[in-house]
Amino acid sequence: MDNSATTPVDRRVVEAMMPYLTEKFGNPSSVHFYGQEARAAVDRARREVAALINARPNEIVLLSGGTEANNDTVLITVMLANNEIGTVQPIAEIGTLVRELRAGGRKYLWLHTDGVQALGRMPVNVETLGCDLLSMSAHKLHAPQGVGALYVRRSVRLAPQNIGGHQERERRGGTEAVSMIVAFGTAAALAREELDARIAHMRALRARFEAGVTERISDVIFNGDTERRLPHISNVSFRFIEGEGLLINLDMQGVAVSTGSACSSGSLEPSPVIRALGRGDELARGSIRFSIGKDTTDEDIDYVLEVLPRAVENLRRLSPLYQQAIAERACTAV
Amino acid sequence: MPYSNILKDHLARPRNAGELADANRVAEQTNPACGDRLKLSLRVRGGRIEAARFLAYGCPPTLACGSVLTELIEGLTVDEALRVSRAEIIAAVGGLPARKTHAAALAVETLHQAIGQIHRQV
Incomplete structure (x- = not known):
C-alpha cells in the first residue's frame, strides 16, 4: 500500500x-x-x-x-x-x-x-x-x-x-x-x-478501501480534494493517535504505508501538506498515506481492512487523548 | 527509522496499558516541543509500587518507553524507582536513535512527578 x-x-x-x-x-x-x-x-x-x-x-x-x-x-x-x-x-x-x-x-x-x-x-x-x-x-x-x-x-x-x-x-x-x-x-x-484500465482499477480499489475504513473505524478524516486527485492515493487522518506508531504496527503485519509527519529531537514536524489543509497538529500527526498500484488486488485491500482497525484500536486504547474523548462523550450522552 | 525489535514488540503488545481504578499516584506530562504525552498511574503501598499503568500519545519511542517503564518499576520501592535512569529505559527498549532519547526523559519526568518529587536534571 x-x-x-x-x-x-x-x-x-x-x-x-x-x-x-x-x-x-x-x-x-x-x-x-x-x-x-x-x-x-x-x-x-x-x-x-x-x-x-x-x-x-x-x-x-x-x-x-x-x-x-x-x-x-x-x-x-x-x-x-x-x-x-x-x-x-x-x-x-x-x-x-x-x-x-x-x-x-x-x-x-x-x-x-x-x-x-x-x-x-x-x-x-x-x-x-x-x-x-x-x-x-x-x-x-x-x-x-x-x-x-x-x-x-x-x-x-x-x-x-x-x-x-x-x-x-x-x-x-x-x-x-x-x-x-x-x-x-x-x-x-x-x-x-493500459492507462484507462489502470485508473479504473485503482479508483475502484480505493473506493473499496475508503468505504471499508469509514464503516469499520470511527473518527477518521480523509485528506485532500475527493474529486481532483490521483486515483491511487488515499490519505487518512486517524484521530487520537500518531502515524508512525500505526505505520510500524501495520509493517509488522506485512502492510507498508507512509506517513508525512516526523518528530525528531523532541520537536514536531507535522506534515506541512496536511497542516496547509487547515488541520491541526493532532490530525497532521495522525495522517497516513495509502497508495495503490496496478497490481494491488481486492484481497490486498481486504487484508488491510482486516488489520487496520485492530492496529488503530490498539493505539487508541493507549492514547490519553482517546480516553479523554470517550469520557467527554459519555458525559455528553448522560 | 532504526527501531529495535524490542521497541516494536512493546508497540504491538504494550505492557500494563490503561489506568488503575485504585491508583494513589497519578501524573501526566507533555513534551511541550512535540506534544507527546505520557500518563502514569501507580498504586503505592508501604513504600512499594504494587502496580503501574500507562497511557501514551506520540511517536513510537514515547509509547515504548511508557510500556517499559511500568515493567521496570512494578515491585520496586519508591526509592529504587527514583533511581531508574533514562539510560536504563533506553537500554530496556533495545536502544533509541539519538534524536528520540527525549522519549526516555519524558518517562523519567512523569515517574518523578507521580512519586512526588520534581525532577531537576541539568
Missing part, C-alpha cells in the same frame, strides 16, 4: 531490458553494430516516453530520475499532483497565465511541473498543460530506480548539468544507461496502453 513511494518492476519491463544487460551491451555513441543497436533502443524508448506525455522525442532528456530532472533553475514550479494527498494542481490554468505573461514581454518565464506522481496515474499531455518542463521518474511507473527524464519544450534552452559528453543533445553528458532506458520506454508504452 505504498505505491507512491515506488512500484514493483513489471515482468514485461524486465524481459524488455534483459537483452541490454546481456548480449546487447553496445555504447549508443559507437558507430559499429553493437553501438547502433543500443542507439536504436534508446531512440525507441525516447519515442515511448514522449508519446506518454504527447511530446516530441527530441524534447525528452533522459537522465537518472525525478530528482535530477527537478534540479534546474526555472521561475515557476508546481507539482502536477501532490505526492502526499494526490491533489491534482491546476497546471493548465497556470500554463495559460505563463503564456500570457510571456506574450506580454516576460520572455524567459518558464513553467516547470513535477509529474513524477501523476505519470501513469492520469493522462498527462504537455500541450494541454502548457508546461515548458516536466520531470518524470521511471520507478513510479513499474520500471527500475535510477532512470527518468525531463521534458524540455523546443523553445527552452537549458544549461547542461553534466558536461563532458555530447549525449542527449549536449544537455546531459555521459554514456546512456541503455538497459534502464529500454525499461523506462517499455514501461511508458505499457502505461499508455
